[in-house]
Amino acid sequence: MAPDGITVPPMGGANVRKKRRWRRSAHTPKEGARRTRNYWYTGYNFGYTSRMDFVIEIGRRQRKRQAMHQSLLDVAQRLFEEQGVSRTTVDDIAQAADVARTTVFNHFPSKEAIALELASDTMQHIAEQSQALLESGTAALEVLQCAARAVLDSAINQGELAAAVARELLQSDPDRAGRASELVPVKHIVEAILFQAREEDSLRTDVPVEIVAERFTGQVIQLVTQVGTCDASKLREHLSVCLDILFNGITERSN
Structure with a gap:
């Protein structure tokens, strides 16, 4: 039973596992007759899917991106104060932050x-x-x-x-x-x-x-x-x- 304030997601989803089972025909033969028809069917073994791993991973990525964003701002501010804005290039910022030039452009267009x-x-x-x-x-x-x-x-x-x-x-x-x-x-x-x-x-x-x-x-x-x-x-x-x-x-x- 879920505690108050927590919404339980529906069963199934990304973690559903398929299991193949052997099953005989539901047809009931006459007495003495043999069962001659068999077939496969696919059953589903449903498990609890919370998507929590996905949410946690997204949170990690966002925090990592925010940390990089702030790091680039801090580095740029220091270079602007030391060298001036006009004499500071994107390459200077990337080198001082120890990242690729494209990383800077992923956060700032200019x-x-x-x-x-x-x-x-x-x-x-x-x-x-x-x-x-x-x-x-x-x-x-x-x-x-x-x-x-x-x-x-x-x-x-x-x-x-x-x-x-x-x-x-x-x-x-x-x-x-x-x-x-x-x-x-x-x-x-x-x-x-x-x-x-x-x-x-x-x-x-x-x-x-x-x-x-x-x-x-x-x-x-x-x-x-x-x-x-x-x-x-x-x-x-x-x-x-x-x-x-x-x-x-x-x-x-x-x-």
């Missing part, structure tokens, strides 16, 4: 995809912090300033890695730009905050939130592409100007 995944944790943290501020009652436009400055500050700390990610976000290829936006959703964070600002009646009612979010996000990403080639204080100054222009354009004007 070197830039690795950079995007490394940056995704930072964006997740910024999104969570922004959500926490909104839930605490902080005004949405103030949260937007904090989020934009956090994006730029993290980019300055990441250096060339952030610039490479920004270039992926600005890709002319819509597929590449779309994949980058999924991993580093700057626009979605800005858009969500602006919608909250509208709920607070701090935005003009005629302002198209999606367009404003796209334009402002584009300005922030353009600033990030200059990380490493432009002084950090200049980048922060440019961001302050962008924020001032944004707020002057989207907030309700007093008479």
Whole structure:
């Protein structure tokens, strides 16, 4: 009897074994007559099939793949910090991780995809912090300033890695730009905050939130592409100007 909470799978399945048995005809002959007709039939010896071995094997494979995926990320991050993104190749990553080049491509379609995944944790943290501020009652436009400055500050700390990610976000290829936006959703964070600002009646009612979010996000990403080639204080100054222009354009004007 199965314990509560466990579903017992049906009998049979992959582990069914066939057994051949000899059986005489079911025909009952007249008294004194001989049984002359015999035939084979196939009987089935059913056994309990749980598929547990299959599930365990799949789990092992997934854990092994996840471990390799994380190992490649760790190796790539170290090389990016030591050599820079532009001077690091997929062959370098494969050699440092002691795997074949094809193994790297089995996990990441390109070197830039690795950079995007490394940056995704930072964006997740910024999104969570922004959500926490909104839930605490902080005004949405103030949260937007904090989020934009956090994006730029993290980019300055990441250096060339952030610039490479920004270039992926600005890709002319819509597929590449779309994949980058999924991993580093700057626009979605800005858009969500602006919608909250509208709920607070701090935005003009005629302002198209999606367009404003796209334009402002584009300005922030353009600033990030200059990380490493432009002084950090200049980048922060440019961001302050962008924020001032944004707020002057989207907030309700007093008479």
